[in-house]
Amino acid sequence: MHINMTRAELYTRGxxxxxxxxxxxxxxGLVDAAGRLIRYSAPTLRDLGLTDETSVGHMVTELDPSTxxxxxxxxxxxxxxxxxxxxxxxxxxxxxxxxxxxERIGAMGMLTSYDSKKLKHALSALGGEDTGLYNSLSxxxxxxxxxxxxxxxxxxxxxxxxxxxxxxxxxxxLITGETGTGKxxxxxxxHAAAHPAxxxxxxxxxxxxxxDNLLESELFGHExxxxxxxxxxxxxKFELAGGGTILLDEIGEMDLRMQSKLLRVLEERxxxxxxxxxxxxxxxxxxxxxxxxxxxxxxxxxxxxDLYYRLSTIEIAVPPLRERRSDIxxxxxxxxxxxxxxxxxxxxxxxxxxxxxxxxxxxxxxxIVTRLGLIxxxxxxxxxxxxxxxxxxxxxxxxxxxRPAAEPEPASIQEAEREAILSALRACGSNQTEAxxxxxxxxxTLYRKMHKYGITAKRALDEGSFS
Numbered sequence: 213m214h215i216n217m218t219r220a221e222l223y224t225r226g227x228x229x230x231x232x233x234x235x236x237x238x239x240x241g242l243v244d245a246a247g248r249l250i251r252y253s254a255p256t257l258r259d260l261g262l263t264d265e266t267s268v269g270h271m272v273t274e275l276d277p278s279t280x281x282x283x284x285x286x287x288x289x290x291x292x293x294x295x296x297x298x299x300x301x302x303x304x305x306x307x308x309x310x311x312x313x314x315e316r317i318g319a320m321g322m323l324t325s326y327d328s329k330k331l332k333h334a335l336s337a338l339g340g341e342d343t344g345l346y347n348s349l350s351x352x353x354x355x356x357x358x359x360x361x362x363x364x365x366x367x368x369x370x371x372x373x374x375x376x377x378x379x380x381x382x383x384x385x386l387i388t389g390e391t392g393t394g395k396x397x398x399x400x401x402x403h404a405a406a407h408p409a410x411x412x413x414x415x416x417x418x419x420x421x422x423x424d425n426l427l428e429s430e431l432f433g434h435e436x437x438x439x440x441x442x443x444x445x446x447x448x449k450f451e452l453a454g455g456g457t458i459l460l461d462e463i464g465e466m467d468l469r470m471q472s473k474l475l476r477v478l479e480e481r482x483x484x485x486x487x488x489x490x491x492x493x494x495x496x497x498x499x500x501x502x503x504x505x506x507x508x509x510x511x512x513x514x515x516x517x518d519l520y521y522r523l524s525t526i527e528i529a530v531p532p533l534r535e536r537r538s539d540i541x542x543x544x545x546x547x548x549x550x551x552x553x554x555x556x557x558x559x560x561x562x563x564x565x566x567x568x569x570x571x572x573x574x575x576x577x578x579x580i581v582t583r584l585g586l587i588x589x590x591x592x593x594x595x596x597x598x599x600x601x602x603x604x605x606x607x608x609x610x611x612x613x614x615r616p617a618a619e620p621e622p623a624s625i626q627e628a629e630r631e632a633i634l635s636a637l638r639a640c641g642s643n644q645t646e647a648x649x650x651x652x653x654x655x656x657t658l659y660r661k662m663h664k665y666g667i668t669a670k671r672a673l674d675e676g677s678f679s
Contacts, residue, residue, distance in 0.1 A: 239323035247282025285319035356400030365536035379405035389530030392575030403457040412456030438487025453496035464504030553585035560595035
């Protein structure tokens, strides 16, 4: 692959080539056959803090040691599709030699933005989810960087500093925090920072999404005939992760038997497939996340303390949104811009947003902003509209009517879940199978959640007798 161009066109400034370089790419550069810079695009000069006077005529490798442009110009061998992380976004680098007839006269480098989420969506729409390309994209990029975790509150800056330090090491990381605080974003950003060229797989497993009896196969893989239905061999998540990262989401929900197996793998750095006889090395870096209080679970013998200590070599506690309220206006603006919405918030509306407790944290905030953008496009959102969306359809007080001093904070998600389980058990006379059916969850999941909240059938009936 090469570009055909005359020497005169290569050295003509102010023409269509310069226009293309400045507006067609995130960054671009032009060098002669020896690798000396002819021109950097305006965005590139800004990024590198250079000017034409301080850069033109210098070897491009002196200006940017990471570039391969000089090598391409000198060998005539193009280098395309190289992935790099710059300014918190992934980019594809294409560096292509330039020829004037048979004579090699230089090379051009082009940096284009790469959005893995959009690319995967496009592949999915075209029916390409079963292709190797889709799987490679899913496992080569976390789709998140530290720029995706929005906030300037001191607690956010501290968390991001901890994550950057974690990315520079190979130790296990435990990320704790309430539901919706952005634990998955931080996990993905740690992986992206540790593998800036997207050169290593990133594999995720939600421990609550896989039934306990299948979790071992999901993690370690299985051989053909290992159990009923194992008609072929299958690689597990640890094997797929290779030398990259595996995220074990909601690790607090893993049963004790699997906790023991996971601990052994972390200690011995090897495992074998279910039904297999060959030991495989475990090279992946483990990141675990949970909204549970693992130290408390350790005291209750619901989580192995030795596994907790192994996973929490680096422990990062993510603050809930109510503890960094000053970031809410910034987050609202971010979501509006990200979704391309035209709404604006009045001062009263923003004050209501800031004062609300946000039990669902940033995930709930994003949902509310998106909902407002859909029901009131192009409008200025006032306080009454925010109250309506947050608290139902209660009308705002009339002019001059005293407002209540404070709106009650809703119960936490954990409290609501515990109460729902108790109510279902009472309604079913402690019949756990029927209670699980009413709640729309599996019986095993109900048992696990009852254990988590310290609920017994007798306790459900006893608590109900005082209501």
